[in-house]
Amino acid sequence: MDNNAPFFNNNRRNDPFDQGSLRSSGLFVQDEIEWGRARIIAGARYDRIEGDARSKGAGPAMRTTGLEHTDDTLSWSLGVLYPLADGINAYANVGRAWRAADMRERFEDSARGDGYYHVGNPQLDPERSTSIEVGLKGSAKGIVRSGNVDYRVSAYRTRIDDYIAGRITGAIHPGSGLPIKLTENLDEAVIRGIEGAAAIPLGRFVVDLAFTWLRGDNRQDDEPLAFMPPPEAGIGIGQTTAHGAYWRTALRAVKRQDRVGTRFTAGTENETPGFVAADALLGWRFGKVGGLSDLRAELRVINLFDRGYHEHLTEGVSGEELLAPGRSASLSLRGSF
Numbered sequence: 001m002d003n004n005a006p007f008f009n010n011n012r013r014n015d016p017f018d019q020g021s022l023r024s025s026g027l028f029v030q031d032e033i034e035w036g037r038a039r040i041i042a043g044a045r046y047d048r049i050e051g052d053a054r055s056k057g058a059g060p061a062m063r064t065t066g067l068e069h070t071d072d073t074l075s076w077s078l079g080v081l082y083p084l085a086d087g088i089n090a091y092a093n094v095g096r097a098w099r100a101a102d103m104r105e106r107f108e109d110s111a112r113g114d115g116y117y118h119v120g121n122p123q124l125d126p127e128r129s130t131s132i133e134v135g136l137k138g139s140a141k142g143i144v145r146s147g148n149v150d151y152r153v154s155a156y157r158t159r160i161d162d163y164i165a166g167r168i169t170g171a172i173h174p175g176s177g178l179p180i181k182l183t184e185n186l187d188e189a190v191i192r193g194i195e196g197a198a199a200i201p202l203g204r205f206v207v208d209l210a211f212t213w214l215r216g217d218n219r220q221d222d223e224p225l226a227f228m229p230p231p232e233a234g235i236g237i238g239q240t241t242a243h244g245a246y247w248r249t250a251l252r253a254v255k256r257q258d259r260v261g262t263r264f265t266a267g268t269e270n271e272t273p274g275f276v277a278a279d280a281l282l283g284w285r286f287g288k289v290g291g292l293s294d295l296r297a298e299l300r301v302i303n304l305f306d307r308g309y310h311e312h313l314t315e316g317v318s319g320e321e322l323l324a325p326g327r328s329a330s331l332s333l334r335g336s337f
Contacts, residue, residue, distance in 0.1 A: 003175065017107035017120070019054040022100075041079045048072040049100040049126075056120065057109035059175060067107065067122045071100045087140040087148070093133045100126040101164055105183045115317040116166070116181035117173035124164055125185050131158040146201035153196035163189040163218075165226065168266040186264075188219040191228075208236045208250075218264055226261030226269050229313055230254055243287045249280045249304075257312045268318035275309035292335040301329045 002008035030043035052068040077095030084090050101124040108120045135154030143149045163186040171180045197210040211233040216225030232255065238248025256274040283298040306327040316322050 014058045014110065015055075016058075016110040017053045017056045017103070020103045020107045021052055022103060023050045024048070024100075037083055039081045041081075042077070044074065044076040046072070046074050047098070047100075051101070051103070051106050051122065053103075053107045053122070056107045056122065061109065061175075069106070069123050071098075071126045073098050073126065073128065087138045088136060089138045091133075091135055091137065094131070096128070096130050098126050098128045099164070101183075105164055111173075111176050111178055112315070113317075114181075114315045115178065116168070117176050117178040118166060119180055119182045121183045124183065125162040127160055127162055127164055127185075129158050129160040131156060133157075144200060144202060146203055149198060149200050151196070151198040153194075155194045156192070158191045160189045160191070161187070163225075165264070167264055168268060170266065186218060186220045189216060189225050190219060191216045191225065205237055205239050208234075208238075210234045215259070218261060221261070221263040223261055223263055224259040226265050227313060228257075228259065230257035230272065230274070238281070241285060243285055245282070245284055247280075247282045249278065252277050252279070254309075270318060270321065272310055272312040275307060277307050277309065278304040280304050289335070292337050295333070295335045298332050298334065299329065300332070301327065303327050 001012055001014035002010055003012070004010045024047065026045060026047040028043065028045040030041065033040040033042070048070065049072070050068075050070045054064065054067075056063045056067055075095070075097050077093065077097075079091065079093040079095075081089055081091045101121075104118075104120065105124060106120050106122045108118060111117050133154055133156035135152065137152035137154075139148040139150050141148050164183065165186060166181040166183050169180045169182050172178070173180050191214065193212070193214040195210075195212040198208065200207045200209070211231070212229070213231040214228055216228040217223075218225045232253060234250060234252045236248055236250030238246065240246050253276045254274055257272040260269040260271055262269070280301045281298060283296055286295040286297075289295040303324070303326060308323050308326075310316075310321050310323050314321065314324070
C-alpha cells in the first residue's frame with residue numbers, strides 16, 4: 001500500500017492477515033422414513049471448526065496472540081412431506097443450524113470498497129439459527145387445458161442468535177484515515193419471509209410467475225435488520241422446444257427498500273428506489289450432436305431497456321452507490337452429455 005499522498009511511492013506491505021487457516025470436521029446422519037402417506041426426513045450433524053492465524057493486521061496494530069478459536073455444535077433438522085390430494089403436497093421443516101465465522105470475518109484488517117476499514121474479530125461466536133418453514137408444492141391438473149401447473153409457495157421464520165455483521169464504531173483508523181467497521185455478534189436477529197413460484201402452460205407458451213417478501217429485525221438495536229433485500233416479483237413468458245428456436249422474456253419488479261438500519265450502521269445504509277427491469281433470451285436447440293445429448297446456442301440480453309437502478313445489497317460508499325450494469329448481451333454455446 002502506498003499511503004503517502006500525493007506521491008504514493010512508499011510501497012509498504014499491508015497484509016490483512018498471515019497464514020490464516022480453518023480446519024473443519026463433521027459427522028452427519030440422515031434417514032428417510034415412509035409412514036403411511038407421509039415421508040419424514042430427519043437428520044443430525046456434529047461439526048467442529050478450528051481457526052487460527054500467525055498474525056492479524058499490519059504495522060503497530062498487528063496482533064500475533066489471541067487468534068485461535070474453536071467452535072463445535074450439534075445441528076439437526078426434521079421435515080415431513082404429505083400429499084393432501086393429487087398434485088397438492090404439503091410440507092413442513094423445522095431445524096437448528098449454525099455458521100462459524102469465515103477467515104475474513106475472523107482475521108481481516110483492511111480497507112474495502114464500501115469506504116470503511118474492516119477489523120476482523122477472531123473470537124466471534126458462531127451464528128446459531130432456528131428455522132421453521134411450511135408450504136405447498138406440486139403439479140396441479142385441470143387448471144388449464146394445456147397441461148399441469150407446477151407451483152410452490154412457502155412461509156418461513158428464522159431466529160439467528162449471535163448474528164455476524166460489521167458495526168460502524170465511529171472510530172477512525174490512524175493509518176488509512178477511514179472509519180472503522182468492526183465485525184461483531186448481534187444478540188438476536190429474526191427473518192420472516194414468504195415466497196412462491198408457478199409455471200403455467202398456455203397453448204404453445206409457458207408463463208412463469210415468482211415473488212419474494214422478506215422482513216428482518218435487529219432485536220439488539222430494536223430496528224430493521226440492515227442489508228435485507230426488498231420485496232420483488234417477476235413474470236416471464238416463453239416458448240420451449242425439443243429442437244429448433246425457443247425464447248423467453250421477463251420483467252422483474254423490485255419494491256423500494258425503506259426499512260434500513262440506522263443505529264447499527266450509523267445512518268449509512270441508504271434507502272433504495274424501486275425499479276422494473278426486463279431481460280430477453282433467444283436460443284436454438286440442435287438436439288443430439290455427435291457425442292452430446294443436447295447442444296444449444298443462446299443470445300441473452302440483460303436489462304433490455306438500459307434502466308438505471310441500484311441493487312440494495314450491492315456494497316458501495318454511502319451516498320455514492322454504483323448503479324447496476326446497463327444493457328449487456330452474451331452469446332453462449334452449451335452442450336451436455
